[in-house]
Each structure stands twice: as structure tokens, then as C-alpha cells.
Amino acid sequence: MERESMEFDVVIVGAGPAGLSAACRLMQQAQEAQQELMVCVVEKGSEVGAHILSGAVFEPRALNELFPDWQKKQAPLNVEVQQDQIYLLKNQHTATRLPNFATPKSMHNKGNYIVSMGNVCRWLAEQAEQLGVEIFPGFAAAEVLYNEDGSVGGIITGDMGVDANGQPKDSFMPGMELKAKYTIFAEGCRGHLGKQLIEKYQLDKNAEPQHYGIGFKEIWDIPAEKHQPGLVIHTGGWPLTDANGGGYLYHAENNQVLVGLIVDLNYANPHLSPFDEFQQLKHHPVFSQYLEGGTRVSYGARAIAKGGLNSLVKTTMPGAMLVGCNAGTLNFAKIKGNHTAMKSGMLAAETIFNAIKDEKVSADLTEFEDTFKQSWLYDDLYRARNFGAAMHKWGSILGGAFNTIEQNWFGGKSPFHLTDNSVDYKQLKKASECNKINYPKPDGKLSFDKLSSVFISNTNHEEDQPCHLRLKDNLIPVSQNLPLYDEPAQRYCPAGVYEIVEENNQPQLQINAQNCIHCKTCDIKDPSQNINWIVPEGAGGPNYPNM
Incomplete structure (x- = not known):
């Protein structure tokens, strides 16, 4: 197919914190060196921020370096953390508040901010454009060139404009080739091109398997008398009796709270539904005291890469780099990945700019490894290296105790090095070996069903387009996953994409791809690794206003 092409010095895939920070840092260096540089950012969401979902308590360390005058430039960091509260939920009614000395210092948030990362990314995009970066929202990076x-x-x-059978419609427009001396892949967790590159260049051969969680988030408007701007609440324990993870509730601005749950995707019981675990959580008094009388205004979910330093892949290959959560830079000890994603993008930008200045094109910039190890990003991840493995090995209570001692007594630099070579999807047991879980019906006040939740995520896909959830073998869902695991896709998907339906008295897997909120959980958790998530037509998916 004849395709138009455009040439740039650097093409960046993904307008998240890593990609936009890389773009800004590239242009800052170009201005300092009085060198012309052509940089573009491709974003699959309908606008910058449309696909950004994060808690988020934001550590401003990388932002302070990138834009020291961010307050003058009116970055949307408006609510500084005032108080941390951490609870162990014993059951659906009771909880114990843990004193600060009994919790890891990495979870203390003095000096951090409660933000909408969608709005932070919109602000970063404005800074990038002022520096001369071209940003193309609504265009999905479908293939590596x-x-x-x-x-x-x-x-x-x-x-664009391809029907469900792969045939061009009247609106057909072929994709473009965006050529570059270097390409930065900043797609976020489980990026579909990043996954291909990791396999092609064996970037993970010296890393432990990556570990994942699914993170849920809702935004609520609550009564003014219940609102405490700057209050940060984290919880462990109930309702997660069959999985690791924890809940959160952050008091943001404008009488809003951000509430969510992270569920580790190494759980064993195929009957578990992460979505329903989250809906239960909101009924606990620690949460319901703030949510009752409020209104839910937004919903979303996204997988997170939580393996940390031990699972970090090699980030360089000839002509390209992986940054941010595409490489796995989230610091799970802090439950934060935005500052680390930004720093990884900035370090990549500095390495690439030096290569372009030295007229090196399409090289494997292996010197980045030394740059990374000399940075605070490496130190940040090194101190957190045992956190997730401890939780996986010993559970929330014993693992939490180990992490508290390591973080508070040893500053994350104990002589121990814990490993976790398990693979998340392989932990699933047969349905016949596990207890069924009967979740209570949603009450429509604090808890809700999947379809009403997807509705307020503003998710939309052009219906007449090829399905972007590709099965390697169409028979596996019914021939293997259904009899062995009661087809867990029905439950681990947070958007009702996968259903078992009867056709001619035979069960069939129905894929409601238009519901997909791009969380990538199916690509990660499917026990047969039979689902391949690829990008749909550009601008499809959720349209988060300020997640």
C-alpha cells in the first residue's frame, strides 16, 4: 500500500507523563544548543489525557527538574497532601488504623500533591507545544517501522475507515509512515508495540517476569462538610481475601474524592472478580463515611506494571527506547509511577539528543544504562526492589511487616534480595479447586454494575471496525478456558467485554469490543495467553475528563 510519510528527528508514541516529559526535555536541550530539532508525539486517545488514568498522589521531583517554575506556569498541582491515614480492614465492618511508625516510610506523602494526571498531561502537552513539539492526538501507532x-x-x-471485515469504507484513509532517527515508545503498561519489541530484541532476557495489578478509580462529588482537601487514605486487607492489593481514597479539590482499588493479577481463584471486589470496598465505613450522599461522576481501570527494578527490561534497542511503564519503571513501594515515568523519559531524551548531536542514527544507545544507574531514578527503584516480592511471598501482613522494617530501618538498602520468578497468569487454579464467590448485588448508591460504569467512562469505538481483541485460537475460550477456569475473562475484564452466550445450545465467547476501556488486563491474565490486545482505530476507547 502506498503510504504518505513524514520525517522527524524523534517520534514519541504516547502522550503520557513519560512521553511528554521526553518531548519537553528534547526541545529544551535543542534550544540550549541552538539546534533545530523536529519532534512529534502520537497519541491514540481523542485528546491528550483521554486515556490517562492514575490515582494519583504525585511526587513533584521530576517536575521540579523539568520545569523549576511550574508554579508560575500554573501546573495543575493544587492540593498538597496534609495527612496520611493507613488502615488494615479486618472485615466489612471493622478496621485498625496503623500508626505512622508501623507503615513503610515510602507510603508517607508529605510534600506530594493530589492531582488529576490527565490534567497534568494536558498541561505538559501545552508546554511541549510551546517548545515546538508537534502532537497528533487521535492517531494510533499500529506498527513498528x-x-x-x-x-x-x-x-x-x-x-482509518476499515470495516469489521477488513475492507475499506468510503471514509478510508491509510495510515502514515512517521520516520525518525530515534523512536521513543511511551505507551504505558503492556504497550502493544512495546510487547512486540521486547520479544523481538529479547529485552527481558535478564529480567524477572513482569508482575501486574489492575487499578480501579472513580471520581465522586461529595458533600462539602465531608470534604477534607489533602487527606490521603490507603487500606489493606478486606475485601481481598483471595488476592493481594489495597484500596485508596484521596480528597482532591472542588469537593471531590478519588477512590479506587489495586488488585494484583497473580491471584489464583478464577471466580474472583476484581471489579466486584472494588464495588464491595466502598461499603466499608472507612470509605462509605465520605461517599454516602455523594455522586459518582467518572469510572475507569488500567493495568499497572509493578515488578519494579527486578522486572525492568533492557530499555534500548537499535533506533529506539522504551520508557515509563512500557519498560516497568513504577515504584510500587510508593504506589507511584508518574515521577519515575517522567524521569525515565527525561533521561532517554538526554541520551538521544547527545546521539543526534554526535550524528549517530539508529544506534543501540547502550550508554543509557550507565546514565540510568547514576540517576536518582535507579536509586528510587533499587530501594523498592523487594517490596512486591515480599507481598507475593508472605502476603499483606507478614510482607507488610518486612517492607516496613526494610524501608524504615534500612532505607530500602537491606542486604536481602528477594526474587519472584512466578508468572502472574500461571497462578490461576482450576475452577473446580476453588471456592465460588457470590458477590452482593450493587445497590446503585455506593456500588454499581459494569455497564453503567463503562457508560460514565465515556468509552466509544466505531462499531464497524476490525475487533482489536484478537484471539490466537478461536476455540480455546470454550474448549479450554470454560471447562478448566469457567472462562475467567467474564470476571477479570472490568468493562463487560467478554461474555459466554448460548448459540444453538452451545456456549460461545462473545467479545463486546466497543466496551473496551483499554486496561490490557485480558492481554495479561488470560490463562492460555490467547488474547492479543492491539490498538483499535485512533480516538477509540475511553474519554476520561480528568482522571
């Missing part, structure tokens, strides 16, 4: 020598030479954006 390779040079003849096997190096990465850019990306190809997805074709």
Missing part, C-alpha cells in the same frame, strides 16, 4: 538493517525507523499509524 523497521529500517533495512533491522533497526527501528519509526512507526506506522493505523488505517
Whole structure:
């Protein structure tokens, strides 16, 4: 197919904190060196921020470096953390508040801010454009473009206007080739091109398997008398009796709270529904005291890469780099990945700019490894290296005790090095070996069903387009996953995408791809690794206003 092409010095895939920070840092260096540089950012969401979902308590360390005058530039960091409260939920009624000395210092948030990362990214995009970056929202990076020598030479954006059978419609517009000296992949957790590159270049051969969680988030308007701006609440324990993870509730601005739950995706019971675990959580008094009388205004979910330093892949390959959660830079000890994603993008930008200045094109910038190890990003991740493995090995209570001692007594630099070579999807047991879980029906006040939740995520896909949830083998869901695991896709998907329906008295898997909120959980948790998530037509998916 004949495709139009455009050439840039650097193409960045993804307008999240990592990609936008890389773009800004590239242009800052170009201005300092009085060198012309052409940088573009491709974003699959309908606008910058449309696909951004994060808690988020934000550590401003990387932002302080990138834009020291961010307050003058009116960055949307408006609510500084005033108080941390951490609870162990014993059951659906009771909880114990843990004193600060009994919790890891990494979870103390003095000096941090409660933010909407969607709005922070919109602000970063404004700074990038003022610096001369071109940003293309609504265009999905569908393929990696390779040079003849096997190096990465850019990306190809997805074709627009293709029907469900793969045939061009009247509105057909072929994707473009965006060629670059270097390409930065900042797609977020489990990026679909990042996954291909990791496999092609064996970037994970020296890393432990990546570990994942699914993070839920809702925004609520609550009565003014219940609102305490700057209050940060974290919880462990109930309702997660069959999984690791924890809940959160952050008091943001404008009488809003941000409430959510992270569920580790190494759980064993296929009957578990992370969505329903989250809906139960809101009925606990620690949460309901603030939510009762309030109104839910937004919902979303997203997978997070939580393996940390031990699971970090090699980030460089000929002509390209992986940054942020695409590489796995989240610091799970802090439950934070935004400052680390930003710093990884900034470090990548500095390495690439030096290469372009030295007229090195499409090289494997292995010197980045030394740059990374000399940075505070490496130190940040090193101190957190045992956190997730301890929780997986010993559970929330014993693992939490180990983490408290390691973080508070040893500053994250104990002589121990815990490993976790398990693979999340392989932990699933047969349905016949596990207890069924009967979740209470949602009450429509604090808890809700999946479809009403997807509705307020503003998710939309053009219905007449190829399904972006590809099965490697169409028979596996019914022939293997259903008899062995009661087809867990029905439950681990937070958007009702996968259903078992009867056709001619035979069970079939129905894929409601238009519901997909791009969380990537199916790509991660499917026990047969039979689902491949690829990008749909550009601008499809959720349209989060300020998540």
C-alpha cells in the first residue's frame, strides 16, 4: 500500500507523563544548543489525557527538574497532601488504623500533591507545544517501522475507515509512515508495540517476569462538610481475601474524592472478580463515611506494571527506547509511577539528543544504562526492589511487616534480595479447586454494575471496525478456558467485554469490543495467553475528563 510519510528527528508514541516529559526535555536541550530539532508525539486517545488514568498522589521531583517554575506556569498541582491515614480492614465492618511508625516510610506523602494526571498531561502537552513539539492526538501507532538493517525507523499509524471485515469504507484513509532517527515508545503498561519489541530484541532476557495489578478509580462529588482537601487514605486487607492489593481514597479539590482499588493479577481463584471486589470496598465505613450522599461522576481501570527494578527490561534497542511503564519503571513501594515515568523519559531524551548531536542514527544507545544507574531514578527503584516480592511471598501482613522494617530501618538498602520468578497468569487454579464467590448485588448508591460504569467512562469505538481483541485460537475460550477456569475473562475484564452466550445450545465467547476501556488486563491474565490486545482505530476507547 502506498503510504504518505513524514520525517522527524524523534517520534514519541504516547502522550503520557513519560512521553511528554521526553518531548519537553528534547526541545529544551535543542534550544540550549541552538539546534533545530523536529519532534512529534502520537497519541491514540481523542485528546491528550483521554486515556490517562492514575490515582494519583504525585511526587513533584521530576517536575521540579523539568520545569523549576511550574508554579508560575500554573501546573495543575493544587492540593498538597496534609495527612496520611493507613488502615488494615479486618472485615466489612471493622478496621485498625496503623500508626505512622508501623507503615513503610515510602507510603508517607508529605510534600506530594493530589492531582488529576490527565490534567497534568494536558498541561505538559501545552508546554511541549510551546517548545515546538508537534502532537497528533487521535492517531494510533499500529506498527513498528523497521529500517533495512533491522533497526527501528519509526512507526506506522493505523488505517482509518476499515470495516469489521477488513475492507475499506468510503471514509478510508491509510495510515502514515512517521520516520525518525530515534523512536521513543511511551505507551504505558503492556504497550502493544512495546510487547512486540521486547520479544523481538529479547529485552527481558535478564529480567524477572513482569508482575501486574489492575487499578480501579472513580471520581465522586461529595458533600462539602465531608470534604477534607489533602487527606490521603490507603487500606489493606478486606475485601481481598483471595488476592493481594489495597484500596485508596484521596480528597482532591472542588469537593471531590478519588477512590479506587489495586488488585494484583497473580491471584489464583478464577471466580474472583476484581471489579466486584472494588464495588464491595466502598461499603466499608472507612470509605462509605465520605461517599454516602455523594455522586459518582467518572469510572475507569488500567493495568499497572509493578515488578519494579527486578522486572525492568533492557530499555534500548537499535533506533529506539522504551520508557515509563512500557519498560516497568513504577515504584510500587510508593504506589507511584508518574515521577519515575517522567524521569525515565527525561533521561532517554538526554541520551538521544547527545546521539543526534554526535550524528549517530539508529544506534543501540547502550550508554543509557550507565546514565540510568547514576540517576536518582535507579536509586528510587533499587530501594523498592523487594517490596512486591515480599507481598507475593508472605502476603499483606507478614510482607507488610518486612517492607516496613526494610524501608524504615534500612532505607530500602537491606542486604536481602528477594526474587519472584512466578508468572502472574500461571497462578490461576482450576475452577473446580476453588471456592465460588457470590458477590452482593450493587445497590446503585455506593456500588454499581459494569455497564453503567463503562457508560460514565465515556468509552466509544466505531462499531464497524476490525475487533482489536484478537484471539490466537478461536476455540480455546470454550474448549479450554470454560471447562478448566469457567472462562475467567467474564470476571477479570472490568468493562463487560467478554461474555459466554448460548448459540444453538452451545456456549460461545462473545467479545463486546466497543466496551473496551483499554486496561490490557485480558492481554495479561488470560490463562492460555490467547488474547492479543492491539490498538483499535485512533480516538477509540475511553474519554476520561480528568482522571
